[in-house]
Amino acid sequence: DTAVSQTPKYLVTQMGNDKSIKCEQNLGHDTMYWYKQDSKKFLKIMFSYNNKELIINETVPNRFSPKSPDKAHLNLHINSLELGDSAVYFCASSQRQGAGEQYFGPGTRLTVT
Amino acid sequence: GENVEQHPSTLSVQEGDSAVIKCTYSDSASNYFPWYKQELGKRPQLIIDIRSNVGEKKDQRIAVTLNKTAKHFSLHITETQPEDSAVYFCAASGGGGAGKSTFGDGTTLTVKP
Numbered sequence: 308d309t310a311v312s313q314t315p316k317y318l319v320t321q322m323g324n325d326k327s328i329k330c331e332q333n334l335g336h337d338t339m340y341w342y343k344q345d346s347k348k349f350l351k352i353m354f355s356y357n358n359k360e361l362i363i364n365e366t367v368p369n370r371f372s373p374k375s376p377d378k379a380h381l382n383l384h385i386n387s388l389e390l391g392d393s394a395v396y397f398c399a400s401s402q403r404q405g406a407g408e409q410y411f412g413p414g415t416r417l418t419v420t
Numbered sequence: 421g422e423n424v425e426q427h428p429s430t431l432s433v434q435e436g437d438s439a440v441i442k443c444t445y446s447d448s449a450s451n452y453f454p455w456y457k458q459e460l461g462k463r464p465q466l467i468i469d470i471r472s473n474v475g476e477k478k479d480q481r482i483a484v485t486l487n488k489t490a491k492h493f494s495l496h497i498t499e500t501q502p503e504d505s506a507v508y509f510c511a512a513s514g515g516g517g518a519g520k521s522t523f524g525d526g527t528t529l530t531v532k533p
Contacts, residue, residue, distance in 0.1 A: 348528070350523045350526065352520060352521070352523075355520060397464070405513040405520055407452065408454060408466045408469065409454075409456075409466070411463040412463065413462075413463050414463055
């Protein structure tokens with residue numbers, strides 16, 4: 308069974324559109340994250356949720372809105388997509404915040420044209 | 421907040437040589453230091469980690485050392501093989517800022533056969 312899964316794997320869309328990426332973990336972890344990896348391979352945290360509660364919100368445009376319906380799911384909705392949003396988005400989970408291995412999903416490659 | 425600097429950004433070695441990647445961190449409260457390997461097109465995966473109560477940890481050809489006083493830690497890979505070619509990320513967590521993990525900017529390691 309896949310520990311952390313994301314859908315879709317690839318997403319190609321036009322500027323101005325709204326899109327969502329879904330993430331699910333079956334590890335029973337309390338904490339989930341969204342990371343953005345740009346073309347330079349830098350891995351930057353965007354959001355962190357602990358038991359459905361938002362605990363980290365980095366300097367991310369408010370066009371990005373995370374939603375955690377339960378502690379096994381963390382979705383990312385992006386409004387009014389821009390060219391600079393093109394990147395690979397990774398979901399991850401850990402047993403608890405800041406303590407222990409993070410398990411990453413396979414990534415979603417978002418291309419905005 | 422935590423700041424993690426990673427050097428070098430690129431590293432090229434001959435097969436069989438050793439490779440060393442170094443990271444420094446700023447938050448003395450950080451207590452967990454993982455290293456992730458990301459192969460091309462894949463997700464980051466943990467390869468080794470160390471906690472602040474330990475100075476060194478080894479797992480076959482890879483080892484990590486931690487100097488809490490100087491606030492730096494290093495990844496050592498011996499007898500490198502072409503399959504070690506990847507991007508390596510260090511991270512520091514467990515300190516302030518809700519205990520989030522802060523990643524270094526990554527090191528692209530190339531092992532030439």
